Amino acid sequence: MAMGASPRVLCVIVLLASLLTWGSCDAAGDGRRQQLTMLPPRGWNSYDSFSWTIDEAAFLHNAQIMADKLLPHGYQYAVIDFLWYRKNVNGSGKDSYGFDSVDQWGRPFPDPERFPSSAGGKGFKHIADRVHAMGLKFGIHLMNGISTQAVNASTPVLDVHTGKAYVEDGRQWTARDIGITHRTCAWMSNGFMSVNTDVGAGRAFLRSLYQQYADWGVDFVKVDCIFGTDYSPKEIVAVSETLKELERPVILSISPGTEATPALAENISQHVDMYRITGDDWDNWKDVRPHFDVARSFADANKIGATALRGRSWPDLDMLPFGRLTDAGVNQGPHRSTNLTFDEQLTQMVLWSMVKSPLMYGGDLRHLDDETFNLITHPTLLKINHHTKNNMEFGDIHSERTSEPNEQSGRSDLANNGGTVLGLSTCSDKRASGWYSSSNDQICRSYGIQNRNASFCISKAKLRQTVDGVTMRNEEDQAKFHLAGMDTDDGCLDASASPWRTSSASRTPMFSTCERHSKQVWELTENGHLVSSYSGLCATVHSSKEGESETTGARAWTATGDKGEIYVAFFNLDTASRKIAVRVPDLEKVAGRKLARKHLCTCTEVLSGKSRSLMKGDISAVVSSHGSMLFEIQC
Numbered sequence: 001m002a003m004g005a006s007p008r009v010l011c012v013i014v015l016l017a018s019l020l021t022w023g024s025c026d027a028a029g030d031g032r033r034q035q036l037t038m039l040p041p042r043g044w045n046s047y048d049s050f051s052w053t054i055d056e057a058a059f060l061h062n063a064q065i066m067a068d069k070l071l072p073h074g075y076q077y078a079v080i081d082f083l084w085y086r087k088n089v090n091g092s093g094k095d096s097y098g099f100d101s102v103d104q105w106g107r108p109f110p111d112p113e114r115f116p117s118s119a120g121g122k123g124f125k126h127i128a129d130r131v132h133a134m135g136l137k138f139g140i141h142l143m144n145g146i147s148t149q150a151v152n153a154s155t156p157v158l159d160v161h162t163g164k165a166y167v168e169d170g171r172q173w174t175a176r177d178i179g180i181t182h183r184t185c186a187w188m189s190n191g192f193m194s195v196n197t198d199v200g201a202g203r204a205f206l207r208s209l210y211q212q213y214a215d216w217g218v219d220f221v222k223v224d225c226i227f228g229t230d231y232s233p234k235e236i237v238a239v240s241e242t243l244k245e246l247e248r249p250v251i252l253s254i255s256p257g258t259e260a261t262p263a264l265a266e267n268i269s270q271h272v273d274m275y276r277i278t279g280d281d282w283d284n285w286k287d288v289r290p291h292f293d294v295a296r297s298f299a300d301a302n303k304i305g306a307t308a309l310r311g312r313s314w315p316d317l318d319m320l321p322f323g324r325l326t327d328a329g330v331n332q333g334p335h336r337s338t339n340l341t342f343d344e345q346l347t348q349m350v351l352w353s354m355v356k357s358p359l360m361y362g363g364d365l366r367h368l369d370d371e372t373f374n375l376i377t378h379p380t381l382l383k384i385n386h387h388t389k390n391n392m393e394f395g396d397i398h399s400e401r402t403s404e405p406n407e408q409s410g411r412s413d414l415a416n417n418g419g420t421v422l423g424l425s426t427c428s429d430k431r432a433s434g435w436y437s438s439s440n441d442q443i444c445r446s447y448g449i450q451n452r453n454a455s456f457c458i459s460k461a462k463l464r465q466t467v468d469g470v471t472m473r474n475e476e477d478q479a480k481f482h483l484a485g486m487d488t489d490d491g492c493l494d495a496s497a498s499p500w501r502t503s504s505a506s507r508t509p510m511f512s513t514c515e516r517h518s519k520q521v522w523e524l525t526e527n528g529h530l531v532s533s534y535s536g537l538c539a540t541v542h543s544s545k546e547g548e549s550e551t552t553g554a555r556a557w558t559a560t561g562d563k564g565e566i567y568v569a570f571f572n573l574d575t576a577s578r579k580i581a582v583r584v585p586d587l588e589k590v591a592g593r594k595l596a597r598k599h600l601c602t603c604t605e606v607l608s609g610k611s612r613s614l615m616k617g618d619i620s621a622v623v624s625s626h627g628s629m630l631f632e633i634q635c
Helices: 007-022 029-034 056-073 116-121 125-133 148-153 200-216 233-244 262-271 291-300 342-355 370-376 379-386 407-417 544-551 584-591
Strands: 042-045 077-080 137-143 179-185 188-195 220-224 251-254 274-276 306-308 311-316 359-361 388-393 397-401 420-425 435-437 442-449 452-460 522-524 530-532 538-543 554-561 566-572 578-583 602-605 618-623 628-634
Touching (some): 148 188, 262 306, 291 388, 342 554, 379 628, 554 578, 554 584, 566 618, 578 584
Parallel strands (some): 042 359, 251 274
Antiparallel strands (some): 179 188, 388 554, 522 530, 578 618
């Protein structure tokens, strides 16, 4: 739609977008809540382009462009990402302390310098009203739990029913009573910690927090440091139950997704609307490529569109880092263009659509170019994202290289594939067992590599009496301990480090500097599990060589449209171009009907518009390195 569209046209568009999300106009409140996420949400998030430095003027400018250009294509959630309460001054940063705006009840409020309309206790009410007037919905990023500043200041907990401090058992409760000091966020340990939801004061704090957001007009919350590595199912359920009590329906998105597994999602997907299943996805191929394995595992587990909090629950592959961006964790706004080639951006967009991931664009909309706009609003990709079923990876493919690998890309791929990979999973995962204590004071686990067994060992570090509130018992009494690398400068095994991949270098990514924090505390159980005291998850180990065939080469996905169309996507993850082919009879098994019928079925490569014949018995194409092709079969 042109930016100068008439108010009447815009009104109709806004109404249609609302119907997609809220259900029918005459539905009762509960009915509307149930329809809220029947389709994967779409929107814009400020993080990729502004890190945490977004201000009111820049946000509203982006929101207006979103309303003008992207709302007609279903993008409706305008989201301010993390640290909107932090002062942007010298010394403040991602994990700094003492720069946050916190009210008398221990709740963050927007930094008035960056968000002037929030002054005087107004919060985001003015901004939310402006966003709603554009026909959009308003979202904010939250850290899980309670601010460390609030805990240290012992701010009272608000009882929303009385408007006064929360009193139970004859005493007034404070933030210090409910903050769990040994469960701080793994990547922001100075900022926030978990809340004890077993006590009434902890639940009262959550009610006061989310009631305030609803009063501001928030429609979407992205809660960070609560899933994957920082898995906290009890808190996820507590937040979900709190949101159900609100008059205003609010979408619940949870993050981060590092080390997320379908087994973790099994316990919480019915309590959330969308959940990140990968780590931060930035604009480089090494971040994009792992999404193929993760997406396959969640599709195989039937998690795409499972029953959820307010409709259906959507595994989230993270934002789309296209266009004008910044860098992770910096105090700087957009200053560079994406590092992804157009082929890589197209591959990412096709995969996100085939997986039915929520689509959250991350680039600065003030610099949205036509090429990027056409990509993120491609009608067939958006149709696949919202109106397909049976979305899955298709394994019956044939592939061979048609060129030599790109040398620069090849070196990068090899560097990323070497070594031993550790991870976290639920303790019921068969890969999590087999750890044992060796005679030379090490913890080891054997694993297969190229038809032989190998062992990975870690030294027990010196025991301490306590670590960040976690008691370290004697070894004879089921000890908890630090685990240090085999070289003295490796540091300690860290439950929050990711990716957990070793290399020939002594300082490896899965270790970090030894410190008094529960994220580095482990327990070896009698049944051979190495359990993290931080998350309760178990460590796994395997050789990255075992997965090489799964992280290079060709992939294919299929999906069925709501009018019976069959979609087939080819992906080339290799550093060289590849010819990829699928046999029509194999596709017919997935489709459940005959496809190779002369004059009755057509096959079109969507992105080029070229037709292909199905009568030859296969669909084949040469796909460039890191590229993709998409076919639509109509009968």
